[in-house]
Amino acid sequence: MTTAVRIMEAARACLLADGYASLSTRKVADKAGMPLSQIHYHFGGKRGLVLALLDHENQLLVGRQRQMYAASEPLWKRYEQACDFLEDDLASGYVRVLQEMIAAGWSDIEVGQQVLSMLRGWFVVLEEVVREAEARFGSLGPFSPADLASLVGLAFLGGEAVILLGDDEWAARVRTALRRVTDLLRTLEEASVD
The missing domain is CATH 1.10.357.10 (Tetracycline Repressor, domain 2)
Structure with missing residues (x-):
């Protein structure tokens, strides 16, 4: 599984648990087991991640x-x-x-x-x-x-x-x-x- 896919899977789990308004890229990074910088590198931030x-x-x-x-x-x-x-x-x-x-x-x-x-x-x-x-x-x-x-x-x-x-x-x-x-x-x- 690629880094981007791992991040998206973690984002999906966090989004389902917390909703978009409460979604945190920090929580997503923690759930994916990788540094926050990877989210910004691959998606630019919360909006880009969820849209991807x-x-x-x-x-x-x-x-x-x-x-x-x-x-x-x-x-x-x-x-x-x-x-x-x-x-x-x-x-x-x-x-x-x-x-x-x-x-x-x-x-x-x-x-x-x-x-x-x-x-x-x-x-x-x-x-x-x-x-x-x-x-x-x-x-x-x-x-x-x-x-x-x-x-x-x-x-x-x-x-x-x-x-x-x-x-x-x-x-x-x-x-x-x-x-x-x-x-x-x-x-x-x-x-x-x-």
Whole structure:
């Protein structure tokens, strides 16, 4: 494992334990078992470190989504897999890191722009999937592929934020609502075959 990866893994653990506002590069260096100067050498500081961590994980997960949606499974099964991936991403801490950086971006324009750039990757994948659905099912009514991709992506982002608030009843509502889209897609796909 490279020094940069060790530092990012330590940062991830500290971020999950303490949140972005309380994240200390000193704690990260201690957790990684290396001098603080290595963080500054590799990442420039706290902001650069956390953005590098988020970017690294984001690239892996967007790649995972692209691969999953490129499969020949029915669209409803692929969407169902995306809901399963949400559970994996919550468990891994990725969602928490992402939401922490979204919040940090509200007061730090540079962070906000970098987070938006990362999120665009997710929306591009979703728009490609919606274009596939449009080709298979026909009209999307008043919605463009970009509109529907935005709605689905924002439903996941908002759902993630609500789940992280820790209320079991609301978390269950979010999970149920997101998974109901599977039923809608299945109905549309089965109707298009008939």
